[in-house]
Amino acid sequence: MSPELSYAYYPGCSGLSTxxxxxxxxxxxxxxxxxxxxxxxxxSCCGSTPAHTVDHVFSAALSARNLSLAEQMGSDxxxxxCPSCLTNLKVAAHRMExxxxxxxxxxxxxxxxxxxxxxxxxxxxxxxxxxGPEAIAKQVEKPLSGLKIAPYYGCIMNRPPEVMxxxxxxxxxxxxxxxxxxxxxxxxxPLKVECCGASYGVARKDVVMQLSGKLLDLADSLGADxxxxxxxxxxxxxxxxxxxxxxxxxxxxxxxxxxxxQLMGLAFGLEEKDLLLNKxxxxxxxxxxxxxxxxEAAAEQDAQTKEQ
Amino acid sequence: xxxxxxxxxxxxxxxxxxxNESGQDPFACYQxxxxxxxxxxxxxxxxxxxxxxxxxQAGHKGxxxxxxxxxxxxxxxxxxxxxxxxxxxxxxxxxxxxxxxxEGMITEKQVKQFNDSFLDSVKKxxxxxxxxxxxxYIARSGRFWSDADLGPKVMRxxxxxxxxxxxxxxxxxxxxxxxxxxxxxx
Ligand code: SF4
Ligand code: SF4
Numbered sequence: 001m002s003p004e005l006s007y008a009y010y011p012g013c014s015g016l017s018t019x020x021x022x023x024x025x026x027x028x029x030x031x032x033x034x035x036x037x038x039x040x041x042x043x044s045c046c047g048s049t050p051a052h053t054v055d056h057v058f059s060a061a062l063s064a065r066n067l068s069l070a071e072q073m074g075s076d077x078x079x080x081x082c083p084s085c086l087t088n089l090k091v092a093a094h095r096m097e098x099x100x101x102x103x104x105x106x107x108x109x110x111x112x113x114x115x116x117x118x119x120x121x122x123x124x125x126x127x128x129x130x131x132g133p134e135a136i137a138k139q140v141e142k143p144l145s146g147l148k149i150a151p152y153y154g155c156i157m158n159r160p161p162e163v164m165x166x167x168x169x170x171x172x173x174x175x176x177x178x179x180x181x182x183x184x185x186x187x188x189x190p191l192k193v194e195c196c197g198a199s200y201g202v203a204r205k206d207v208v209m210q211l212s213g214k215l216l217d218l219a220d221s222l223g224a225d226x227x228x229x230x231x232x233x234x235x236x237x238x239x240x241x242x243x244x245x246x247x248x249x250x251x252x253x254x255x256x257x258x259x260x261x262q263l264m265g266l267a268f269g270l271e272e273k274d275l276l277l278n279k280x281x282x283x284x285x286x287x288x289x290x291x292x293x294x295x296e297a298a299a300e301q302d303a304q305t306k307e308q
Numbered sequence: 309x310x311x312x313x314x315x316x317x318x319x320x321x322x323x324x325x326x327x328n329e330s331g332q333d334p335f336a337c338y339q340x341x342x343x344x345x346x347x348x349x350x351x352x353x354x355x356x357x358x359x360x361x362x363x364x365q366a367g368h369k370g371x372x373x374x375x376x377x378x379x380x381x382x383x384x385x386x387x388x389x390x391x392x393x394x395x396x397x398x399x400x401x402x403x404x405x406x407x408x409x410x411e412g413m414i415t416e417k418q419v420k421q422f423n424d425s426f427l428d429s430v431k432k433x434x435x436x437x438x439x440x441x442x443x444x445y446i447a448r449s450g451r452f453w454s455d456a457d458l459g460p461k462v463m464r465x466x467x468x469x470x471x472x473x474x475x476x477x478x479x480x481x482x483x484x485x486x487x488x489x490x491x492x493x494x
Contacts, residue, residue, distance in 0.1 A: 016473055054423070054489070058485075062481070155348075193386075202445060207352055
């Protein structure tokens with residue numbers, strides 16, 4: 001394991017609230033892997049979708065304030081768990097690099113100008129590229145054998161490829177690789193990058209019911225025990241709104257929706273305080289019990305074959 | 309589906325403004341329909357995204373800015389990723405939405421109200437305070453909260469922070485709002 005991995009860290013607002021479980025498990029997993037996260041002091045909101053729907057300079061300025069703070073820390077790379085933050089930070093950095101006039105305009109609105117020297121990555125990208133799948137697999141104490149997972153990446157972590165510059169935009173595999181290293185069975189899931197309904201849950205709930213419903217339906221029909229995700233908004237739509245989806249579509253899905261970091265922590269043998277599985281709306285218990293049974297049955301069979 | 313009439317009403321200034329603000333060339337579009345085929349929102353759009361591109365080529369400002377599609381696009385980047393002519397279609401959609409907003413043509417009021425409530429919170433605290441955003445949205449839209457069933461789930465599990473996190477640099481953030489958008493404009 002490379003002992004020197006250290007990053008500026010941008011948690012994102014939802015990590016303090018609705019995706020606290022993602023935030024806590026991300027930090028715990030990084031700690032277990034020896035990755036140092038230095039939180040950007042006094043970071044502010046990236047503006048998420050609402051900002052870029054109003055004005056692009058505005059959105060980039062909200063992001064660039066944070067990039068500038070990371071520069072002041074002397075850091076060369078900032079990582080974030082949230083794809084929405086990731087997109088805003090990356091779009092701002094990318095456009096400032098492509099268009100010097102745009103950078104100048106953005107900087108006009110900042111207290112400390114952004115030089116645009118830091119690289120922006122997702123935590124997932126840092127894990128798979130900088131640390132590597134072997135180092136992750138080595139940490140596994142309790143393999144997730146027998147757990148069938150539909151890996152769902154969400155729409156913006158890898159798109160558009162010119163800006164996001166990571167993994168395949170139609171069929172990303174980074175999370176698949178990590179989950180497989182944890183011992184789980186990763187299902188081929190063709191809707192990996194399809195949109196879940198994004199932030200329309202409040203204003204246009206009907207849209208989320210249809211789009212997230214489709215994602216649950218596919219995972220269910222593939223025989224998944226659970227879905228793994230890397231996005232707070234996707235997780236909320238699929239998990240917290242699962243009962244609403246069942247009511248709207250007259251279905252009866254019971255699929256737990258984990259953050260992939262929770263699954264990593266589980267396989268690493270971390271405790272509940274580091275995983276916060278109790279925050280999931282659809283309980284993880286049944287899927288994990290099934291996994292346990294499968295593991296015991298396999299162990300028994302193993303013992304029998306050895307005896308013979 | 310409506311038949312589009314493209315023979316009249318070309319607004320050259322509009323087309324030029326879209327090209328300038330988006331940095332994209334809409335005339336590179338040859339109407340293959342890839343964007344629409346991959347757009348997850350086509351089922352709620354009044355104008356599918358490839359038709360918006362066609363109307364843009366024809367300079368039909370009014371028809372485009374009145375569309376609901378602009379306010380339902382989630383910037384999922386599917387169209388941009390799949391356009392064979394490398395047009396950043398999602399960026400064009402975003403720019404059209406900026407224009408519609410500036411002209412007060414807001415066809416999905418609740419979407420705009422939600423976004424505004426979100427941004428108000430960022431302006432005030434420096435970070436978004438989700439609970440406050442919701443309360444404000446409900447007050448602003450005057451709607452019965454269609455997510456009342458989520459309340460107990462979220463509260464019981466401590467899934468939503470009950471108090472805002474004000475940052476030290478919140479005035480600096482508020483200044484970005486004023487300085488880019490001017491006062492009161494969003
Ligand atoms: S994918 Fe590109 S070329 Fe094809 S219709 Fe859409 S914008 Fe036009
Ligand atoms: S970015 Fe908007 S228009 Fe393009 S595919 Fe996604 S929702 Fe449709």
